[in-house]
Amino acid sequence: MSTGSAVLRPRDTDVLRAELRQLATRGGIPVLFGGEVHGDGLVLSEFVGTRTGLLRGVVVRPSSGLGGASMVAGRPLSVADYRNASTITHDYDVPVLSEGIGSVLAVPVVVDGVARAMLYGAYRSKAPIGGRAVDLMIDSGRRLADELRIRDEVDRRLRLREAHAASAVSPEVIREVYAELRRLAADAEPGMRNQLQRLAEQLAGDPRPEQVSLTPRERDVLAQVALGCTNAEAAERLSLRPETVKSYLRSAATKLGTGTRFESVSRARLRGLIP
Template sequence: MPAPAAPLRPRDSDALRGELRQLATLGGPPVLFGGVVAGDALLLSEFVGTRTGLLRGLVVRPSSGLGGATMVAGRPLAVSDYRSASTITHDYDTPVLSEGIKSVVAVPVLVDGVARAVLYGAYRSGAPVAGQAAELLVSSARRLADELRIRDEVDRRVKLREARQATAAGTESVREVHAELRRLAAESDGPLRARLHRLADRLCGDGDPAAAALTARELDVLTQVALGCTNLEAASRLSLKPETVKSYLRSAATKLGTHTRYEAVSRARRQGLIP
């Protein structure tokens, strides 16, 4: 299966077209064409030296014709007399023979053992496609395979980065909700406070604040600091004095066995006390 298209990925068919044009300048067969495999079918889209438009847009299925056989075999296949060849199906005789093609070779572009495109080289004479012409086609297929492999790796890394960014954004949202729940709990009384604390705790890991002997207020302060708040900002959000916030933070750090606010937040997260 080809890699899913990425928003910034160039079209693979453009790279294939470039290879065909280069083949033409290097002395490849006079008729060159090919296409990219989408799903389980090959779509012919690029041509050099053709006389008609009958091959354009042709969909080649696995095992059908020379190209389909090449896709399945995973290696170059050729026929020296297309019309009478008995080793292939003749599903596409009309467009091929209308081009006057007699000998043709199909070379798969393999990425991790899977055909991602197919290059064709053909003559309108009965001479087999061999020697330098065949070597040029094989070399071109290898270059294209390397290009597609690189594009796949770029796509993989871009998607991995996007996934990490999405995860980070989701985690940050959880932390903001957690901090807000604890802030609201601090302003509430009785059953509502207990309920808000339970909801906030569900956003954390399996940590037990009691195990670290942290008070509710110490956790409130750590939660705000974890969002990047200064002591003054945390004090404003929790309706406390800055000195009181500093005292709670110092006490929490001592209980967690840390020396700085950042270490305290990190340790609290590792222990599952805050998200």
């Protein structure tokens, strides 16, 4: 039944067991059992009031027995005389009758149209299960369904967050790649230069409509400064003279309306010129 992280999500079996125990206390139903649906089979794993261990681990297939029929129908079903019931198959007579069970109610725990678990309540007499017991079991099935639905949604959101975190690239890495693409483009042949520059601009994003126009070299220099490079380091990486780097920074600052190299980097980022 569990579809999320085995670490973060509590065991669904535990909440199923708790519901059965609560039913035993409130409903006075002598025999209670249930289990989770795995694939196309229901595995009986939780028991209250049973005398033998013959039901433990029994796998109930769709449409087989009372539980299989209820699982497929998606609604509660019952029989007042299990041994002689003609509306169900009798694939599980040995473990059921060995418990002395006479009447049985099966309640599916349905989440988004799919049975995720089953609850059974039984008497050892051949009498219809009373209205109060039926209501209590149906309420338990609904509570379980609501709990599982909430757990599923929590798991879904956690998986989305984890997937986003796994696929996200840090801004620092983007800036390093952008700067390197710009540096390579500066020394590349015209065809390759255009391709590298297009890749770099994809990292930077779409420019704003009111965008100022910076020359390729002004962007190259700002990209290096954005990585924390000094003028001398930027000059070495771009095969320029330090004075030339200063000149590009001054012209970029004039266009951007900034007073310092760091303000130029900040405003260029805001306007989508560099990442």
